[in-house]
Amino acid sequence: MRLMVSGGGTGGHIYPALAVINELKRQDPDAEVLYVGSHRGIESKIVPDLGIPFEAMTIQGFKRSLSLENFKTVYLFLKSVHQAKKLVRSFKPDVVLGTGGYVSGAVLYAAAKQHIPTVIHEQNSVVGMTNKFLSRYVDKIAINFEDARAQFPADKVVMTGNPRAQEVANIKSDFSLSAFNLKDDVPTIMVVGGSQGALKLNQVMVEALPELAKKSYQVVFVTGPKRYDHVMSQVNKMVSADNISIQSYINNMPEVLPKLAGVVGRSGATTLAELTALGVPSILIPSPYVTADHQTKNAMSLVNANAALMIKEADLTNQTLVSAMDELMNDDQKRSAMAAAAKKLGKPKAATEMLSLLKEVSQS
């Protein structure tokens, strides 16, 4: 199979795409893949580092209000469509998959206009702007939350789950927490604000660190790559603790996640697919800065199933955070009940189902 994939801007769009590529390579080592991303998105670093053929385009997002920038955006979009058409003509994909982000808008639109079979994946319960636009043109739409179904043309929708779930569920991890200077036999919780880090969570964590340094559990605090130096400049003034490790970004999350007793984080859809695939209990702090408050909706699907606790960002302080972390980490029974509830929501066959859909569409 010749598979062209496009998705970018943020980890939540990129990792599901990479999981599909991994599953394709596992089933068919001779398959040819081309990943098309944007220059500015983190895919331009992550994808080539994995040795996956990568082409980058220049593209930018629409402003929600009318502005001159939007004219530039339309110009760049049309230019990207033109460039994407050329890439499609030269790569000759059997099928093109889009996993979200502006760049996938141009690539999938270009492919559909050239009558190449197309599929998009919507990770969230509330449909993103790019996928809403593309839904008119593509052949099939794979979803992860039932709530997304009614927002798309009914005959195109297929429930697959998020392919990243299968990738993390299948990993045999021999990761040691010693890589973070922590012990393997002490329960450990990770605090991570999605793929970019979260400003408020970082601020509150910096304030909470002296308290967390006294706990019997360990904490891996992931700041986000762009926020690491700022956090460290504040933390350096404090006493270091041997139960706390501060990291800027985790490159091998599928290996690290199985070693964790809990996660504190944003409720991005791909993060939730990972937590439920493995059955990791969590404390979720939905980002209030996303379209239609979709992270609260994502989080509620776990909270309602007793798989997660939730703190609204407006209520997030070092006290509310530490007390929720204590509630989770000091009660083994509660933690294992939450873990079991999370695992029930997992979709560990999602990558295989996605690939079946791609094959079916490519042959129709």
Ligand SMILES: CC(=O)N[C@H]1[C@@H](OP(=O)(O)OP(=O)(O)OC[C@H]2O[C@@H](n3ccc(=O)[nH]c3=O)[C@H](O)[C@@H]2O)O[C@H](CO)[C@@H](O)[C@@H]1O
């Ligand atoms: C602010 C924003 O617009 N967020 C959106 C974005 O979030 P974001 O990109 O944060 O997406 P998710 O939380 O869904 O996924 C983050 C991904 O990055 C990985 N990771 C994270 C940190 C790290 O150090 N290493 C690492 O590998 C996680 O394991 C996960 O695979 O896309 C999601 C999926 O469409 C949406 O639901 C989110 O609302």
